Amino acid sequence: MKLTAIAVALLALVGMGPAHAQTAEISRNGSRPSAMGSAQYFTGSVIVEPLFRANEHMHASGGLVTFAPGARSAWHSHPAGQILIVTSGTGWVQEKGGEKRAVRPGDVVWTPPGVMHWHGATATTSMSHIAITNMRDGKNVEWMQKVSDEEYGK
Amino acid sequence: MKLTAIAVALLALVGMGPAHAQTAEISRNGSRPSAMGSAQYFTGSVIVEPLFRANEHMHASGGLVTFAPGARSAWHSHPAGQILIVTSGTGWVQEKGGEKRAVRPGDVVWTPPGVMHWHGATATTSMSHIAITNMRDGKNVEWMQKVSDEEYGK
Numbered sequence: 638m639k640l641t642a643i644a645v646a647l648l649a650l651v652g653m654g655p656a657h658a659q660t661a662e663i664s665r666n667g668s669r670p671s672a673m674g675s676a677q678y679f680t681g682s683v684i685v686e687p688l689f690r691a692n693e694h695m696h697a698s699g700g701l702v703t704f705a706p707g708a709r710s711a712w713h714s715h716p717a718g719q720i721l722i723v724t725s726g727t728g729w730v731q732e733k734g735g736e737k738r739a740v741r742p743g744d745v746v747w748t749p750p751g752v753m754h755w756h757g758a759t760a761t762t763s764m765s766h767i768a769i770t771n772m773r774d775g776k777n778v779e780w781m782q783k784v785s786d787e788e789y790g791k
Numbered sequence: 792m793k794l795t796a797i798a799v800a801l802l803a804l805v806g807m808g809p810a811h812a813q814t815a816e817i818s819r820n821g822s823r824p825s826a827m828g829s830a831q832y833f834t835g836s837v838i839v840e841p842l843f844r845a846n847e848h849m850h851a852s853g854g855l856v857t858f859a860p861g862a863r864s865a866w867h868s869h870p871a872g873q874i875l876i877v878t879s880g881t882g883w884v885q886e887k888g889g890e891k892r893a894v895r896p897g898d899v900v901w902t903p904p905g906v907m908h909w910h911g912a913t914a915t916t917s918m919s920h921i922a923i924t925n926m927r928d929g930k931n932v933e934w935m936q937k938v939s940d941e942e943y944g945k
Contacts, residue, residue, distance in 0.1 A: 659903055661886045666897025676838060688899050693873040694925055695901070697851055720850040722921065724878075732815045743820025745842050747849070749813055767876065771848055 662687065674702070674710075680757075680779050680789075681708025691772045698777065703765040704728060709757025709789060712781040714750070715772035721746040721756065728764025730756045737791065740764070755784045795835065818843065828856070828864075832934050834911075834943075835862025845926045857919040858882060863911025863943060866935040868904070871925035875900040875910060882918025884910045893945065895916070909938045 674683030682705035689699045689720075691786045696717070701724070721730070723744045729744055732754040739759070740746060748754055750773075758764040770777040773787070828837030835860035843853045850871070866887070873886070877898045884900055885891045887907040893913070894900060895945070900920075902908055904927075912918040924931040 647863055657931065659906060661900055661902040661906055661908055663862075663884070663892060663894060664899040664901070666895065689874050689901060692872075692901075694904055695874065696925075697923075699874065699876070699899075699923070715830075718846075720843050720849065720853065722842055722853070730815065730817070730837070735814070738817060740817060745818040745853075746815055747818070747843060747846075748815040750848055752813060752815055754815055767921070768852070769851075781833075790881065 650707075674708075675768050678711045678713070678783075679708065680711075680783055681705055683708050683710075683757075688767065691777075697769050697771045699767060699769050701765060701767050703763065704756075704758035705763055706761050707789075708754045708756050709784050711783040712753055712755050714752055714779045714781075715748060715770055716776055716779060717773040718749045718750045718776075719771065720769040721748075721770075722767040724765045724767055726758065726764035727762045728756060728758050728766070730754065753781065757784075757789075760790070804847055828862075831936075832865045832867070833862065834843075834865075834937055835859055837862050837864075838910075842921065845931075851923050851925045853921060853923050855919060855921050857917060858910075858912035859917055860912050860915050861943075862917075863938050864909045865937040866907055868907050868911050868933045868935075869902060870904055870930055870933060871927040872904045873902045873925065873931075874923040875902075876921040876923075878919045878921055880911050880912065880918035881916045882906065882910060882920070894920075907935065911943075914944070 669687045671684050671686045686701040691698045709730045723740045723742050725742055728740050729737045730740055732752050805928055823841045825838050825840045828839055838857045840855040847851045877894045877896050879896055881890045882894050886906050
């Protein structure tokens with residue numbers, strides 16, 4: 638027990654093992670499996686590529702999300718807000734009570750905490766965005782009902 | 792004074808004016824002027840395109856940074872850490888005491904608080920990355936000396 642403590646202290650001194658968190662970490666492209674967006678929360682084909690996780694210093698997680706034409710999230714809100722950086726294609730975003738708005742590469746969307754909204758592709762074009770989603774108390778999204786074809790088509 | 796207060800309350804009720812912060816905001820591509828990286832902190836041609844600012848919910852700012860071949864940041868650290876998402880080209884990152892490492896599109900680099908490092912292009916290729924830099928007490932970077940040609944070429 639005592640020897641282990643000494644070993645840990647020595648490793649920390651030479652910058653190995655327990656000091657790992659103090660080293661820049663490269664997460665390589667290809668090492669983070671993509672997932673399909675769950676049919677419970679998304680309509681159509683949605684691919685989610687994780688980019689980074691929240692940690693004690695980074696109060697947000699990041700992912701690259703690609704929506705096939707016609708695909709979109711369900712209505713939802715974020716307890717601590719979200720940034721979207723559109724990276725390709727053309728998509729739509731809409732918040733409750735507002736108009737559907739087109740977004741294109743280089744557009745950046747800030748959705749404040751608690752604002753009910755959805756985002757996705759247009760009916761005819763795909764859209765990809767990086768999503769940076771803030772955490773509050775370990776939670777980053779509140780899901781609501783799906784976006785009906787009527788709402789989406791309006 | 793009283794009338795103004797009533798007007799503000801009414802505007803808030805109907806979702807205008809003072810309630811603006813409760814609405815999703817789209818910052819359009821083309822509306823955020825780019826800047827050249829200051830010669831004090833960068834070597835060579837570096838273009839910084841702001842993406843988003845920190846706010847009361849978002850404890851990080853975001854920008855797209857493009858380094859011409861041979862261009863790089865000075866040595867620096869981040870008081871609350873930084874995420875880099877490489878978007879194009881091939882670049883180098885190095886932390887104090889470590890080897891220079893190549894980074895390519897889709898690679899994601901997490902640099903913990905206080906780790907002295909630099910990032911930039913390789914000697915022959917440009918590199919662009921999105922940088923998401925956490926704030927602590929209104930500060931997100933601590934600049935140190937520039938990366939000499941000898942250090943860069945190693």
